[in-house]
Amino acid sequence: MSEPLLRAAGVTKRYGARTAVDEVALELWPGEVMAVVGESGSGKTTLLDCLSGRLRPDAGRVEYQTRHEGLKDLYALSEAECRLLARTDWGYVHQSPDQGLRMGVSAGANVGERLMALGARHYGRIRGEAADWLVRVEMDPLRIDESPRGFSGGMRQRLQIARNLVTRPRLVFMDEPTSGLDVSVQAKLLDLLRSLTRSLPLAAIVVTHDLAVARLLAHRMMVMKDGRAVESGLTDQVLDDPQHPYTQLLVSSVLQP
Amino acid sequence: MSTGANAGAAAIEVRDLAKSFVLHNQGGAELQVLSRRTLEVHAGECVALQGRSGSGKSTLLKCLYANYRASAGSIRIGGTDVTHASPRELLRLRRETIGYVSQFLRVIPRVPALAVVAEPLLEDGPYDERAATHARQEAEQLLLRLRVPMRLWSVAPATFSGGEQQRINVARGLIRKRPVLLLDEPTASLDAENRFTVITLINEARAAGAAIVGIFHDREVRDAVATRVLDMEAA
Numbered sequence: 247m248s249e250p251l252l253r254a255a256g257v258t259k260r261y262g263a264r265t266a267v268d269e270v271a272l273e274l275w276p277g278e279v280m281a282v283v284g285e286s287g288s289g290k291t292t293l294l295d296c297l298s299g300r301l302r303p304d305a306g307r308v309e310y311q312t313r314h315e316g317l318k319d320l321y322a323l324s325e326a327e328c329r330l331l332a333r334t335d336w337g338y339v340h341q342s343p344d345q346g347l348r349m350g351v352s353a354g355a356n357v358g359e360r361l362m363a364l365g366a367r368h369y370g371r372i373r374g375e376a377a378d379w380l381v382r383v384e385m386d387p388l389r390i391d392e393s394p395r396g397f398s399g400g401m402r403q404r405l406q407i408a409r410n411l412v413t414r415p416r417l418v419f420m421d422e423p424t425s426g427l428d429v430s431v432q433a434k435l436l437d438l439l440r441s442l443t444r445s446l447p448l449a450a451i452v453v454t455h456d457l458a459v460a461r462l463l464a465h466r467m468m469v470m471k472d473g474r475a476v477e478s479g480l481t482d483q484v485l486d487d488p489q490h491p492y493t494q495l496l497v498s499s500v501l502q503p
Numbered sequence: 504m505s506t507g508a509n510a511g512a513a514a515i516e517v518r519d520l521a522k523s524f525v526l527h528n529q530g531g532a533e534l535q536v537l538s539r540r541t542l543e544v545h546a547g548e549c550v551a552l553q554g555r556s557g558s559g560k561s562t563l564l565k566c567l568y569a570n571y572r573a574s575a576g577s578i579r580i581g582g583t584d585v586t587h588a589s590p591r592e593l594l595r596l597r598r599e600t601i602g603y604v605s606q607f608l609r610v611i612p613r614v615p616a617l618a619v620v621a622e623p624l625l626e627d628g629p630y631d632e633r634a635a636t637h638a639r640q641e642a643e644q645l646l647l648r649l650r651v652p653m654r655l656w657s658v659a660p661a662t663f664s665g666g667e668q669q670r671i672n673v674a675r676g677l678i679r680k681r682p683v684l685l686l687d688e689p690t691a692s693l694d695a696e697n698r699f700t701v702i703t704l705i706n707e708a709r710a711a712g713a714a715i716v717g718i719f720h721d722r723e724v725r726d727a728v729a730t731r732v733l734d735m736e737a738a
Contacts, residue, residue, distance in 0.1 A: 275591050397694040445630035462611065466590045480569065480590050489570040491527035498528065 249317055250415060251276050251449050252449060257296050259289075266292040267303065268473035276416065277447035281396075281460035283480065283496070284470035289441040290453040291421055293311035293470065297451060298338060298419045299328050310335075333363045336416035337410030341425060343402035345445055345497050346409065347394050353380065354390035360413045380406040400431035404438065411442060418443075424459055457500055461485060469493045512582070513715035514683055515567065520576035522562055534726045536562045540576070542716075542733065546682065549705070549715040554735030560718045563735070564685050567716060568603050569593050571659040580683055598626050601686045602713075604676035606659060606691065608668040614665070616671050617642050618658040623679040638678075640703045645674040649700055664693040670701075677704055684708055686717035690724050 250273040253398045256291070259267040274280055282290045295301035299320050308320040313335065330336070340346040356378035358366075366372050377387040383404040387392050394402050403423065410418060410429055423439065424432040440463055443450055454460055458469050460481055468478040469490065477490040488494045521539040536560045544550050552560040565571040567578060571587050578585040581600040583592060597603070604622075610615065610705070617639060622639035637688055646656060649670040655663065658670050673689050686705070690698045705728045720726040725732070 273591075277596070278591070433612045437611065440611070441614075444626075444716070447629055447725075449710050465594055479572070480592075480593055483572060487524075489572070494527050 250274055251278075252297065252298055252313045252451075253309045253317065255299055256303040257293065257303045257308060259292050259303045260297055261350055265374060265473050269298060269306070270470075270473075272468065272475070274414060275416070275441075276465060277451045279443050279448075279452065279464045280318070280466045280468060281464035282309060282451060282453045282468050282470060283455060283460055284497075285455060288470040289473040290455075290470055292473075294419055294421055294451060294453050298336065299323075299332065300338075308336065316412070327445065333360060334413050335415075335416050337415040339406055339410055339418060339420040339423045341401075341422040343394070343406040346406040347402060349395055350394065351368065351393070352391050353385070353394055353397070356394065356405060356409050358413050364413060376408075379412050380405075382411075382442075383408045384434070399429075400427050400435065403427060403435060407435075407442070411446070411448075414446070416449060418448055418450045420450060421456055423452065425454070426457065432459075435484070439463060447461060455484060457497065469496065473501050508554055513545050514581060515542065515544040515716065516577075516579040517563075517567070517714060518577045518714055519565070520566060520578060521574045522559070523574050523600060530666040537575065544714040544716055546683060546712045546714050547655050547709055547711050549717065551671050551729035551732045552716065552731050552735055553725075558614055558735040559670075560735055561687060564687055564716065565601070566720065567683075568601060568685055571683055594661050598623075602676045602679060602681040602686075602708075604673055604686045604689045606687045608672040608675075611659070614661050615657045616651065616660045617646065619671055620645060620674040622676055622736060623675060632633070642674065645678055646670075648704070649674055650679055650697060666697065669693060673704070677708060678712075680708070680711060682713060684713045684715045684717075686715065686719070687717050688720060690719070690721055698724060 253272040255271045257267055257270045258265065270293055282293060284290050295302045302321050309317040310320050310331070312318050317380065338346065354373060355374040357379050358372040361372050361375060377390055380387045380390060385401060385404055389477070394405055397405065424435050427435060436459060442448065452463055464481045466478065467481045467484045467493065468475050470476065471483060471492045477484055477488065477493045484493060485497055486495050509515045520537055520540040523533050523535040527592070540563060552563060554560055561698065562571060566573050569582065573586045580596060583596050589598065592651065595638055621638040621642040624635060625643060651667060651670050656666065660668050669692050690701050692699060702724055705715065
């Protein structure tokens with residue numbers, strides 16, 4: 247493929263006098279995982295929302311490589327086309343699993359729902375696939391009929407990931423996917439995400455403030471400050487040879503255990 | 504193996520490479536580590552970088568791997584302009600062309616040693632059962648040759664000894680036959696027997712046509728693998 251999966255240019259989003267995202271450009275290719283790092287308020291999540299079709303930017307362009315029609319302007323798609331993308335080709339993993347799950351239905355239904363939205367109707371097959379995905383995210387398939395309300399934070403997050411990946415998306419947006427979890431649970435989830443992104447393979451944009459998460463998960467990295475992308479490159483380049491004063495400060499401020 | 508655009512061209516071509524570090528948060532101090540470094544390495548050559556610590560050996564190796572960005576000059580590897588390549592081109596170059604053995608293993612929590620070693624053979628596309636079986640067998644062969652006890656194969660290397668981790672690192676760096684190999688002290692914490700095995704592995708890679716650049720503090724290792732020595736302290 248000679249065109250990227252996602253291409254953004256000049257993406258800008260203002261809130262009143264404040265510019266939350268300022269002229270950000272990026273290209274993401276199939277199978278690449280990109281981390282967007284920066285402190286709270288740097289515009290990371292706003293950028294993620296602009297890239298994922300959830301928030302129309304005030305200026306700039308976001309294009310996505312559709313399966314049949316090549317690169318298309320995301321904000322020129324009809325609402326129906328956008329919904330279909332969000333349900334099939336894309337995933338969105340929220341920081342808080344409670345936002346990405348339906349707490350009123352069972353674990354199995356949470357996973358099966360996206361298949362049904364694609365037209366799957368065979369109950370046994372949907373249930374079988376849901377159970378299969380519970381296993382892939384290291385959950386006990388015997389808990390398929392339980393409500394996520396009874397699950398721990400780490401389990402809920404894994405369920406949210408299964409719900410997103412069951413339709414085999416090509417691109418997943420993740421907003422701080424591990425930050426609400428205990429450190430030991432974080433490591434397990436990171437390893438799971440890493441092996442899933444590599445074996446499927448899956449492209450992802452991961453917003454995180456944790457440089458260790460970026461190092462482990464991402465091929466590439468973008469550093470944001472005050473809405474601007476101040477530096478980007480291969481993850482190890484940015485972390486080991488930071489060029490921008492802000493990146494140098496960020497990297498040198500991390501405590502090495 | 505891809506040999507770049509022109510037949511007979513060097514696998515690694517470095518012209519007037521300079522590397523300095525500007526420490527913005529320490530008064531903008533500038534550390535010049537490399538200046539006007541020129542180097543060519545052809546297939547089947549092994550160049551040992553020599554010089555006291557601080558002479559820029561590791562920095563040169565890291566520039567070749569695009570871990571550090573060159574401040575000036577050019578680096579071409581396998582026909583790719585490393586200094587101007589996009590992240591995507593660099594990722595492909597690392598996958599297909601450059602094997603790198605760093606001094607320390609950066610461990611991935613919870614991934615077993617065997618999978619850590621096999622991974623470079625599985626980076627080209629989606630998961631495929633046959634490729635995975637083949638990769639696992641190749642990894643087993645290497646771990647056997649490097650005398651990593653079988654009981655450790657299914658364990659994540661985080662708790663391994665320094666020497667065991669280093670052998671995992673060497674195996675991971677060499678499992679995929681790539682035309683360029685960068686080695687940063689690949690034998691530093693090994694016993695004599697394993698040192699000898701690593702020497703043999705390096706020489707096998709060179710005989711198969713790899714262009715190699717390495718840092719070898721151990722004189723015995725250097726004499727056994729290097730076809731040429733580059734004195735980093737000479738102007």
